[in-house]
Amino acid sequence: MTELSPLPPQLSTPAALHGATAFTTIRTRRGRALLWSEHLARLAGTAKLLGLPDPGLPQPPALGPLPWGLLRLTLSEGGLYHSHAPLTPGPRPEAGVTVRLTDWQVHPQLAAHKTGNYLPYRLAGAEAVAAGAFEGWLRLGDTLADGSRTAPLLELGGEWVVPAGGLPSVTRAHFLQQARLRDQPFTERPVRLAELxxxxxxxxxxSGVGVVPLRELWLEGQRLKLEAVWPDGADEVTCWPGG
Incomplete structure (x- = not known):
């Protein structure tokens, strides 16, 4: 049985009790924060929605020269905080990865924002890992919305499609900008689960993985095998860290 104790003062805050925070996770390369201004712009939009202080556009913090790292910015009513850790996801999955469509749903009003209200994503990720998958996808009603820690990009009928309803991924936007320069168009629209x-x-x-192809998508009662194609011309943002 868990012992009943008084609530510590540091937990008696909107951030701790209700998830009233905004955050973003930024890839770093030898101490450089990649796509810094793009991440700050998205963070500012979430801050406005939640009534948190505007983070502005500060200079990146001084960082150790890790080969690859993840810099997390967390914004609360008390200020803007950062933490930096090594990014070491292991060997590149050359054959692609598996993704499981979970039963978890995004919050319909918060899905476009990275907030402390993060439990559905954690639970979807845990469900995927328990099943042996690399990633778990979340729903919004009868549509595909987002991934637990990554953003989906699909090819349907020969067309690249960004599923509407989830977080506007900075990494995915960077990749699509590169693809547009190579005359690869895409559309953003709701993607029904029946289309998967x-x-x-x-x-x-x-940020943690770059852009990684799927080799298999696990749907209810079906394991869909896909053509796993790694992107050409990967850069520091889109490559697999260390690979």
């Missing part, structure tokens, strides 16, 4: 068996290729995008 028609996916031909897919990728997950995020």
């Amino acid at each position: 068996p028609s996916i031909s290729r897919a990728w997950v995008c995020g």
Whole structure:
């Protein structure tokens, strides 16, 4: 049985009790914060929604020269804080990764923001890991919304599609900007769950992994095999860290 204790003062805050924070996670390369201004712009939008202080556009903090790192910025009513840790995801999954469609849903009003109200994403990720998958996808009603720690990019009917309803991923936006320069168009629209068996290729995008192809998508009662194609011309933002 867990002992009943008085609530510590540091936990008696809106940030701790209700998740009233905004955050972003930034890839670093030898002490340089990549896509710094893009991450701060997204953080500012969430701050405005939650009534938190405007983070502005400060200079990046002085960072140790890690080969690859993750810099987390956390904004609360008390200020803007940072932490920096090594990014070491292991060997590059050459054959691609597996993703599981989970039963978890995003919050319909907060899904476009990275907030302390993060429990659905943690639970979706835990469900995926317990099943042996690399990532878990979350729903919004009968549509695909987001990943637990990455953002999805799909190929449907030969067209690249960004599922509407989730976080506007900084890494995915950077990748799509590169693709546009190579005359690769895309659309953003709601993607119904019923469309997922028609996916031909897919990728997950995020600061921690770059842009990674799927080899298999686990749907209810079906394991969909996909053509896993790593992106050409990967840079420091889109490559697998260390690979």
